[in-house]
Amino acid sequence: MKLHRITALLVRHLYLYRRSLPRIMEIFYWPFLDLVIWGFITLYLARYQSQVPGFVTFFLGALILWDMLFRSQQGITIAFLEELWARNLMNLFASPLKPSEFLTATMAMSVMKVTAVSIVMAGSALLFYSYNILIIGAWLMPFVLNLVITGWIIGVFTTSLIMRFGQEAEVLAWSMVFLFQPISCVFYPLEVLPTWLQVIAWANPAAHIFEGMRTVLSAGASPLGNLAWAVCLNGVFLVMVVAWFYRTVAYCKEHGLLVRVGE
Amino acid sequence: MMAIPVLKASALTKRFGDFVAVNGVSFEIRPGEILGLLGPNGAGKTTTIQMLLGLVTPTAGSIHMFGLDLSTHREEILQQVNFSSTYISMPQALTVEENLCVVARLYGISDRARRVNDIIKKLDMEEFRSKTTRKLSSGQMTRLTLAKAFLTEPRILFLDEPTASLDPDIAEKIRLLLKEERQASGLSILYTSHNMREMEEMSDRIIFLQRGRIVAEGTAREIIDRFGKADLEEVFLKFAREQRQAS
Ligand SMILES: Nc1ncnc2c1ncn2[C@@H]1O[C@H](COP(=O)(O)OP(=O)(O)OP(=O)(O)O)[C@@H](O)[C@H]1O
Numbered sequence: 001m002k003l004h005r006i007t008a009l010l011v012r013h014l015y016l017y018r019r020s021l022p023r024i025m026e027i028f029y030w031p032f033l034d035l036v037i038w039g040f041i042t043l044y045l046a047r048y049q050s051q052v053p054g055f056v057t058f059f060l061g062a063l064i065l066w067d068m069l070f071r072s073q074q075g076i077t078i079a080f081l082e083e084l085w086a087r088n089l090m091n092l093f094a095s096p097l098k099p100s101e102f103l104t105a106t107m108a109m110s111v112m113k114v115t116a117v118s119i120v121m122a123g124s125a126l127l128f129y130s131y132n133i134l135i136i137g138a139w140l141m142p143f144v145l146n147l148v149i150t151g152w153i154i155g156v157f158t159t160s161l162i163m164r165f166g167q168e169a170e171v172l173a174w175s176m177v178f179l180f181q182p183i184s185c186v187f188y189p190l191e192v193l194p195t196w197l198q199v200i201a202w203a204n205p206a207a208h209i210f211e212g213m214r215t216v217l218s219a220g221a222s223p224l225g226n227l228a229w230a231v232c233l234n235g236v237f238l239v240m241v242v243a244w245f246y247r248t249v250a251y252c253k254e255h256g257l258l259v260r261v262g263e
Numbered sequence: 264m265m266a267i268p269v270l271k272a273s274a275l276t277k278r279f280g281d282f283v284a285v286n287g288v289s290f291e292i293r294p295g296e297i298l299g300l301l302g303p304n305g306a307g308k309t310t311t312i313q314m315l316l317g318l319v320t321p322t323a324g325s326i327h328m329f330g331l332d333l334s335t336h337r338e339e340i341l342q343q344v345n346f347s348s349t350y351i352s353m354p355q356a357l358t359v360e361e362n363l364c365v366v367a368r369l370y371g372i373s374d375r376a377r378r379v380n381d382i383i384k385k386l387d388m389e390e391f392r393s394k395t396t397r398k399l400s401s402g403q404m405t406r407l408t409l410a411k412a413f414l415t416e417p418r419i420l421f422l423d424e425p426t427a428s429l430d431p432d433i434a435e436k437i438r439l440l441l442k443e444e445r446q447a448s449g450l451s452i453l454y455t456s457h458n459m460r461e462m463e464e465m466s467d468r469i470i471f472l473q474r475g476r477i478v479a480e481g482t483a484r485e486i487i488d489r490f491g492k493a494d495l496e497e498v499f500l501k502f503a504r505e506q507r508q509a510s
Contacts, residue, residue, distance in 0.1 A: 008368035012354060015361045087352035091411070094316040095369050096341045253320045256279060259313055 009105035031117045060131045064121045066186045071117045072151025075110025077173040080159045149234045150206045156241045160248040205233040275324035284310045286475035295449040299466030303503035306472040345412040348423035355397040370415040382410045401428040420452045459496040473502045
């Protein structure tokens with residue numbers, strides 16, 4: 001891997017964000033709005049649902065963490081879509097750039113996006129609802145890292161689908177992640193799911209992170225077991241999805257789709 | 264003694280399902296040579312170029328550049344190759360200069376600012392260097408994609424209808440520049456165009472493709488004489504009509 005090729009892609013996206021209001025809004029405005037709306041709903045419900053301990057803590061914490069996963073996925077997929085919209089894929093794939101460098105650059109973009117969004121959301125939560133995400137404690141960091149990786153997995157998966165099926169599959173960039181939301185058990189514990197769905201949710205690394213978050217917040221217990229599951233599942237899925245991305249690139253070159261994907 | 268070719272395509276074939284787009288095509292390009300690739304719509308020119316750029320995997324045959332096999336030395340080869348086509352674009356929200364800077368980074372060019380400046384001057388792009396790419400006219404856009412191709416100082420350049428949307432003055436400038444570059448640096452060029460006069464003027468040798476096969480090869484003069492026609496345009500029309508009748 002060559003660093004100059006990865007930074008070339010990053011610089012290209014930074015140029016883009018520097019002068020695009022809609023793209024800046026994607027980072028600042030929407031997450032902020034999300035937090036404000038859900039924050040008020042949480043406060044309202046908390047009045048009547050006081051029997052659920054730490055309701056606000058659960059809900060706002062979950063909301064912020066879920067948004068990190070979402071933005072991580074978006075960081076990957078939107079970076080690819082930008083190239084597709086700009087009809088720039090041919091320039092990139094006919095250059096010495098390797099698929100691994102392309103993926104690394106999009107992952108770096110995703111980390112930058114998550115960082116910016118997290119600061120906005122955590123800051124707003126503190127300001128408007130006196131909610132401090134840091135109450136999750138030292139576990140917060142490994143939780144966030146794992147959610148970012150789950151976001152990458154969904155992002156690379158979605159990118160491969162768009163590459164393979166073309167612009168018709170573009171809508172997946174926004175909808176795919178929500179397919180995972182019910183089985184991520186973001187706002188409710190895993191046990192409320194029907195048994196058959198619990199089995200599926202168990203294979204989802206994000207579900208273990210949100211379970212872990214509730215374990216820490218409600219019982220103050222160690223979520224090490226959840227974290228171990230999340231790390232293992234993330235490791236396995238990341239390897240699988242990257243291999244699938246490589247296969248998709250090969251398939252597209254075989255069928256002449258790489259140059260037509262933007263058409 | 265003949266110079267060693269910088270590019271050698273051997274029995275290159277591409278099938279899309281049952282359809283054969285390129286069928287056993289073999290050719291070479293020598294250092295400093297301009298090779299014209301001619302053929303009617305759908306003859307397989309773009310598919311051939313895309314295989315040479317590693318964007319489409321050949322079904323059979325091999326591609327060697329600078330003595331290296333493209334299937335195993337993609338990175339080394341593509342570092343020394345570039346292309347420009349009327350069909351590509353560049354990120355629209357970036358300025359001309361920013362786009363060129365990104366390309367310079369991508370190819371690991373040191374002294375980026377100077378090189379970008381030089382190429383902007385060379386292609387007469389100063390007046391729109393700070394414009395966002397979205398605002399360029401089609402001729403200016405073509406100049407930008409040519410600039411990105413020249414910027415990396417390639418040893419082989421693939422040009423798919425490079426002068427298609429340029430006014431005659433700029434088109435002439437570009438043709439001069441291409442000739443100068445090949446004189447100065449031994450640049451080799453594979454060139455497609457539907458402008459037959461330009462083809463005759465520019466190409467040292469021409470390959471005619473028809474339904475994926477090479478049907479004629481040689482200098483423009485040789486091809487014209489071989490088919491007993493008045494000029495290249497007449498030869499082209501003959502092949503185009505034959506292809507249409509067959510399909
Ligand atoms: N990905 C693909 N899948 C199926 N068929 C394809 C694909 N790409 C090209 N073809 C077919 O291969 C043939 C050659 O196409 P190609 O674009 O190489 O022609 P061309 O000589 O460049 O034509 P033009 O002058 O119109 O650009 C055409 O019949 C085209 O429909």
